[in-house]
Amino acid sequence: MPKVLEFFxxxxxxxxxxxxxxxxxxxxxxxxxxSWRPFLLGAVFKSVGKNSPPGGTFAQAKYxxxxxxxxxxxxxxxxxxxxxxxxxxxxxADRLGLVALAxxxxxxxxxxxxxxxFTQGQxxxxxxxxxxxxxxxxxxxxxxxxxxxxxxxxxxxxxxxxEAVERGAFGAPTFFIGEDMYVGNDRLGMVERALRAxx
Amino acid sequence: MPKVLEFFxxxxxxxxxxxxxxxxxxxxxxxxxxSWRPFLLGAVFKSVGKNSPPGGTFAQAKYxxxxxxxxxxxxxxxxxxxxxxxxxxxxxADRLGLVALAxxxxxxxxxxxxxxxFTQGQxxxxxxxxxxxxxxxxxxxxxxxxxxxxxxxxxxxxxxxxEAVERGAFGAPTFFIGEDMYVGNDRLGMVERALRAxx
Numbered sequence: 001m002p003k004v005l006e007f008f009x010x011x012x013x014x015x016x017x018x019x020x021x022x023x024x025x026x027x028x029x030x031x032x033x034x035s036w037r038p039f040l041l042g043a044v045f046k047s048v049g050k051n052s053p054p055g056g057t058f059a060q061a062k063y064x065x066x067x068x069x070x071x072x073x074x075x076x077x078x079x080x081x082x083x084x085x086x087x088x089x090x091x092x093a094d095r096l097g098l099v100a101l102a103x104x105x106x107x108x109x110x111x112x113x114x115x116x117x118f119t120q121g122q123x124x125x126x127x128x129x130x131x132x133x134x135x136x137x138x139x140x141x142x143x144x145x146x147x148x149x150x151x152x153x154x155x156x157x158x159x160x161x162x163e164a165v166e167r168g169a170f171g172a173p174t175f176f177i178g179e180d181m182y183v184g185n186d187r188l189g190m191v192e193r194a195l196r197a198x199x
Numbered sequence: 200m201p202k203v204l205e206f207f208x209x210x211x212x213x214x215x216x217x218x219x220x221x222x223x224x225x226x227x228x229x230x231x232x233x234s235w236r237p238f239l240l241g242a243v244f245k246s247v248g249k250n251s252p253p254g255g256t257f258a259q260a261k262y263x264x265x266x267x268x269x270x271x272x273x274x275x276x277x278x279x280x281x282x283x284x285x286x287x288x289x290x291x292a293d294r295l296g297l298v299a300l301a302x303x304x305x306x307x308x309x310x311x312x313x314x315x316x317f318t319q320g321q322x323x324x325x326x327x328x329x330x331x332x333x334x335x336x337x338x339x340x341x342x343x344x345x346x347x348x349x350x351x352x353x354x355x356x357x358x359x360x361x362e363a364v365e366r367g368a369f370g371a372p373t374f375f376i377g378e379d380m381y382v383g384n385d386r387l388g389m390v391e392r393a394l395r396a397x398x
Binding site: 183 | 248261273367368369380382385386388
């Protein structure tokens with residue numbers, strides 16, 4: 001049985017973006033099955049009593065931007081752009097991610113959202129971005145937008161979020177291999193090591 | 200000219216411990232010169248308005264301990280032990296580190312302190328630990344303890360700390376290659392990449 005890697009992420013999270021760019025190659029190298037779990041990072045922060053990012057001090061915020069640029073460079077991605085709207089509200093994008101997942105197009109939708117947000121500086125809450133990303137992923141825009149607002153989708157996003165917090169999450173991205181949790185893009189090396197262990 | 204890697208660290212910091220175990224091999228691989236810069240992490244936190252570690256929530260503290268164990272395992276170190284006294288006061292150890300540096304024995308002193316703290320669970324503020332670490336490093340215990348309390352040593356620790364904050368530090372370990380800053384044991388890969396760049 002291939003191992004399952006659960007990827008809890010939010011479309012408003014820059015470090016989730018960075019990690020997402022590595023997952024296709026990671027799953028190919030390790031033979032694991034990837035489980036996409038959009039969740040609402042703002043609600044996770046609230047549940048653990050944290051402020052929204054970037055938070056902290058000016059020194060930390062300044063370094064975090066440099067760090068995001070360093071990772072983009074290391075990964076061979078376009079230069080990192082922090083959207084002017086940051087910190088952003090990922091709620092609509094996260095719900096649409098669940099719809100894209102049900103349609104089998106979450107990888108393409110995620111690439112389309114993140115590229116616009118973190119290499120072009122667009123706001124993930126902007127309907128224009130979301131419609132363009134749906135279209136790019138080959139999804140029917142109007143019906144997907146309607147489904148994103150359905151109670152079933154809202155409940156599923158809340159369920160993912162509550163479950164992540166219940167299992168110990170406090171940030172994004174959060175990875176699980178069974179109940180073995182790893183937090184952050186910078187733990188992907190650890191994730192790969194765990195996926196290879198005992199195989 | 201070999202590049203200089205500045206290593207700002209505190210003897211009370213578990214992630215500084217982890218990073219310190221990798222520096223000998225890193226400097227050998229890259230040909231850089233290592234500059235040991237003990238500083239007082241508590242004063243850094245205070246200056247940027249942060250609480251002392253482990254801070255945050257129970258979920259974060261629980262994960263951080265697991266993460267420290269993961270890194271110890273990855274690095275092939277003995278199992279990580281969090282001292283019962285954590286968070287600890289590194290002041291005396293940091294001042295002694297400056298004395299050991301002046302005596303050319305900081306690598307040995309640092310290994311001796313960190314092994315006792317983070318693999319045996321001893322308190323870095325405990326005089327018995329400090330005396331044993333000095334002796335293990337081949338240093339004269341009584342005279343080193345006296346020098347650690349000298350105004351010159353106190354001033355130097357404060358200078359290192361103030362300088363680090365001035366240059367943007369907000370945690371430990373903090374690395375500088377010139378004014379290119381990297382924060383955290385988990386950025387050592389980035390540090391190595393920067394040391395190799397353009398050589």
